[in-house]
Amino acid sequence: MATLANDSTFRALRNFTNASLAGTGPVTMISPGKKQRTIIDAKNMQSTEGKIVRFEGDPATNDPAVDEAYDGLGITYDFFWNIFERHSIDDEGMPLQGIVHFGKEYNNAFWDGQKMTFGDGDDDLFKRFTISLDVIGHELAHGVTEDEAGLVYFNQAGALNESMSDVFGSMVKQFKLNQTSDKADWLIGAELLSEKINGKALRSMSDPGSAYDDPVLGKDPQPKHMNDFVNTFEDNGGVHINSGIPNRAFYLAATNIGGFAWERAGKIWYETLKDARLRANTGFKRFANLTVYNAIRLFGQGSVEEQAVQNAWNEVGITTSIKEPLQYAH
Ligand SMILES: [Zn+2]
Structure with a gap:
């Protein structure tokens, strides 16, 4: 069981490393209790790659989607660390990546196995998906569930x-x-x-x-x-x-x-x-x-x-x- 548990962590890390080599984020692992957030602006393309608009420690940008994603990932990290001593999604310090302005008027948010992606909403049904902290926590928790239990999505x-x-x-x-x-x-x-x-x-x-x-x-x-x-x-x-x-x-x-x-x-x-x-x-x-x-x-x-x-x-x-x-x- 311990081997299987480790295996899923390694797989998650391997995925992350591959993604990093592909240029979507940094590889630095960080010490327990410290978080490393990266927010990427997809500029309304349906892509999870784009320009890094806010990195850990950077000041607020005045783009609400960027700043809400940054703050929301931070609070979610703090919750898991302070309450359960869990060091990020994989409990191994996996950096947190958020993609904002995904797609045009995109009415959803999702976890793709490595990153949290948020649409802007169409303002008819939904506002921007970063606006609710529990939705950000929800997306990040999908990563935790995947890492710990791998519950099939069916x-x-x-x-x-x-x-x-x-x-x-x-x-x-x-x-x-x-x-x-x-x-x-x-x-x-x-x-x-x-x-x-x-x-x-x-x-x-x-x-x-x-x-x-x-x-x-x-x-x-x-x-x-x-x-x-x-x-x-x-x-x-x-x-x-x-x-x-x-x-x-x-x-x-x-x-x-x-x-x-x-x-x-x-x-x-x-x-x-x-x-x-x-x-x-x-x-x-x-x-x-x-x-x-x-x-x-x-x-x-x-x-x-x-x-x-x-x-x-x-x-x-x-x-x-x-x-x-x-x-x-x-
Ligand atoms: Zn969900």
């Missing part, structure tokens, strides 16, 4: 991959705002929707399905319970749809435990992400069981945390069961 494993990004993205925003879980809005992309859209965000973790209802955008399709699980071939098997179910489970666990989400529920989710029993094709049920194992390992059998995690999954229609030995695998 069906339930893909919905878990998406949910992980919402869970950590939302916690990054809560960390920045110093919010306890009862004070958080649990919305993803609240700043992102244009004024023309009837909605409050891209997704709601506390109440999936309620984020928007709009003539152009349609209605938020997320279920919040297994009874409403959507079987579809669209959206990679509903990865952005069924993620509502594990999203709500995390929200329930965090708010039932109380305090800052990252102190206990977030720690359980993070340790589950690093648990070697979380395989690339893991579905909701197995993931839920692993969160219970990790709650027990971290906080003890019969603890408030274990109970809150079990109750959270129950409430979204997933009954957890513990059959395997309780040792930690990493």
Whole structure:
């Protein structure tokens, strides 16, 4: 297991080195606790190469997309370092690259395995994708998930991959705002929707399905319970749809435990992400069981945390069961 874990790190680094040789960024590795950000302006081309417009330590540029990407990557780095002692995406100090002004009126942001790429939005549906800190955290968390668990981007494993990004993205925003879980809005992309859209965000973790209802955008399709699980071939098997179910489970666990989400529920989710029993094709049920194992390992059998995690999954229609030995695998 340790060999496999190392292997994925080396692969990530190799990819990075190749990219660097191709001229998309620096190769310097940096010491733990220090971040190295590079923001590239794609100048509305659909390319992830372009001019470096802000490097670590450079002053603000007055281009909001550049500065929001720079700040957002920094806060996300700080969150993972301060809370989990994770040194960047790969825990090996991988420099953080953000591409802004990708494409023309491009209505999305994505993680391509090495960089975070942000469109400007068309201002009809969406504003620029750097405007929401949780969306930046979401993209970076895809890198963390890829490095730790390699959850395939399809069906339930893909919905878990998406949910992980919402869970950590939302916690990054809560960390920045110093919010306890009862004070958080649990919305993803609240700043992102244009004024023309009837909605409050891209997704709601506390109440999936309620984020928007709009003539152009349609209605938020997320279920919040297994009874409403959507079987579809669209959206990679509903990865952005069924993620509502594990999203709500995390929200329930965090708010039932109380305090800052990252102190206990977030720690359980993070340790589950690093648990070697979380395989690339893991579905909701197995993931839920692993969160219970990790709650027990971290906080003890019969603890408030274990109970809150079990109750959270129950409430979204997933009954957890513990059959395997309780040792930690990493
Ligand atoms: Zn995503």
